[in-house]
Amino acid sequence: MNDIMRPATEWELKSMMMALAERSIPVEVLGSGSKRGIGRPVLAPVALTTGAMRGISLYEPAELVMSARAGTPLSQIEVELASRGQMLPFEPIDLGFALGTNTSLQTIGAVFAANLSGSRRIAVGAARDFLLGVRGVNGHAEIFKSGGRVMKNVTGYDVARGLSGSWGTLAVFSEVTFKVLPLPDDVATLVYPDLTDDLAVELMSAAIAQPYEVSGTVHLSAGLATRLKHKGLAKEARSLTAIRLENFTRSISYRKQKLRELLSAYGAPLDLGLESSLEFWNEARRLSFFPPNGTHLWRISTTPSMAASLVGSVRRHMRVEAFYDWSGGLIWLETPATADAGSADIRRAVATHGGHATLIRADEPVRRSVEVFQPLGSAVDRITRGIKHAFDPMRLLNPGRMYATV
């Protein structure tokens, strides 16, 4: 890596892209670089960071909307929102601890470029669901925008949302505009100890299917629960299944009681109040129980009812620790440090159970030798290459990061 380009404005970004395009020089696109270790290694002689394009350009609390330059640190956004009693509803997961990188600099552009959502995703939607508009520069070195600042917008194709989760392979964002929501007044958590994975998924699915607006359902294997730093739960040494309620205090006490009654067959839960809940869900959001200890980490999306069986079938081949989020619809799986990160067994399990898997944490040689993102079917692969060609015909932007041909 020789150079890091740091455009401070959209026009600078455009002129740098023009210079790269003229000489067909591929570029590694970065925010703060905290997620640089995710994906296939990018072979590019230069890197470009959005880190110098920062600042909140619009915030209208009464309209639930904010715009920020792509390189604005997430922490700055969250502080600003909290000062007006608001939040990013999709609760972006923070991978910094698990990846052993500096988390405090994670940028808002990267949150959307990677479509990072946390536990509240199951109740309110993913990062992409809250993305209203983007501005950016594509591989043609064109400045373009899509979407806008209003909640409802079907003017033209939804290119903004289409760019979420594209990991910088289609365009470099210069600005993102997104919907925000009020912070809840109060938070409570019911924690059911010692359930098997099967029962935990059943419990979580039952909880989310009630009319009580459960806003988080997670299950930690016993091995992960012992790694918690949470004062009340760290000593449990049993699996933990947590159900979160967020609302006005009076609603929470009513809903909590209703859920306790409905879920009484699963045992007596621990009842976490506001502070204790915040501490627990903050750990979940930071994946604090997956320290960078040389193991690999997978992120698997499947249907909840398939989750326990999927993990069970991988467990037959290797020792794993599983963190279930989204009622089991999302599995974070820690696998031993092997040359292929357990890829063959995991891909096979995903193929039989449905869904997709992404290798989130692995050393570069591993990421060079196995597919990091879920391999695509032939028709989707062809469309994917077509989309790449439409945005970046010379394959300048993060070439190969998601797929070898993209």
Place this chain on the structure above:
Amino acid sequence: MSIELPLADADIVARRDEIARDLAAICGADAVISDEDGRRAFETDALTAYKRMPLAVVLPSTTEEVADVLHYAKANGIRVVPRGAGTSLCGGALPLEDAIVVGVSKMNRVLEVDFHNRFARVEAGITNLAISAAVSPQGFFYAPDPSSQLACTLAGNIAMNSGGAHCLKYGVTTNNVLGVKLVTMDGEIVEIGGPHLDAEGYDLLALIVGSEGQFGIVTEATVRILRAAEGARPMMIGFESSAKAGICVARIIASGIIPVAIEFMDKPAIEVCEAFAKAGYPTNVEALLIIEVEGSEQEIADRLAYIASIAHELNPLALVVSASEEQSAKIWKGRKSAFGAIGRLSDYYCMDGTIPLAHLPHVLEQIAEICRGHGLRVANIFHAGDGNLHPLVMYDANNPSEALKAEAAGAEILKLCVSVGGCLSGEHGVGIEKRDLMTTQFTDDDLAVQLRIKSVFDPDWLLNCGKVFPLDAVERAMAAQARASEGQADPAEAA
């Protein structure tokens, strides 16, 4: 009316009988409509000012039949116009004289409902309301609820990324679709996403939802179903001015409460709807808000009281909380039948711009001014929580000069929406109606990005052509595409 449509290819029109026979060989004679009377039923959609007799209409029963029809159309260079129920307000389903209309209305089955994993898999010709009906006995519902939900199909909702009154809380179509089966113009059947969350790879679902039938025909979809709240209740708050109603909406949202719906009606709309539905709307007010909240009895009471306390600071002229299921149904019936009620009085042109809420009073004044300037009346009904306006510009369709004035007023209103930071369409789509205004919202480069995506799915531009983009922009894009493919082979084709 003034919108230009692509010229028909006379050679293709002359081959109508042969093409109808070929379609009958694919889907069966029962599924093909080629006689003049039969085709006339499809000559327009809910933008009734525009009519074009289709070349032929085919109503396939299976995804494979759709695939065979599209494969045939592509091989023969014949344009295709996809159609759901034909309820588009922007001409999204308007036929062309040299195009086969492919309707999905026969494909309307519920294929799978999974309450445990909270999804339903349905054929895309199912009506919006039928999805909720299929899951409501278990207390679930499908969230997007366009006013036409009794008739409109999920396929059309997906094409237009439809919204509805309750999307303030639950989102629009794109937030509620997990997967689709898409038939491309090549006749290939592509599965994208599924019952799990967040499909792998690029977010192709985001591109397909809202692509106005220009990327392919969606024949099946997996949608998110949600458990309904314990109860819901609307309240009505009337003000002496639209400005005060706008302030009230902003204060409610800023206070930390997100109601399920906040609907706004101005005096002309209130009067018409009240006369039609006897909903009990106060008629002594200039602006009426219908605000609905959800939860248990106690939660509903708490939230409504909180909203009432905000409203009281603004001295409302009326504040009525629904006291019964029956009254709630009436309040919503008045709102949901608004378009029909106004349609009984006058032809109207329904606009769909969205604006940042802070500009509401200014924009409403300007809308009134614009319509006055053209000698036309206007009624305003809209989703206030998200700034999605629906000015209904009333005119006499039998008077050509008045129809042109209505179009001109509509265009000025939409330009106004864009000028204050909003957009041309919040939930109806662009279709033909707003096609030529796209350049007021987008630069050439913005449009180029979109046009290139269209070419990925349909390089020959056979699908729903003449919609969404100005015709000259499409011509330029196709010329650029031809130059590029001379210069280098498309890697998507080469591999």
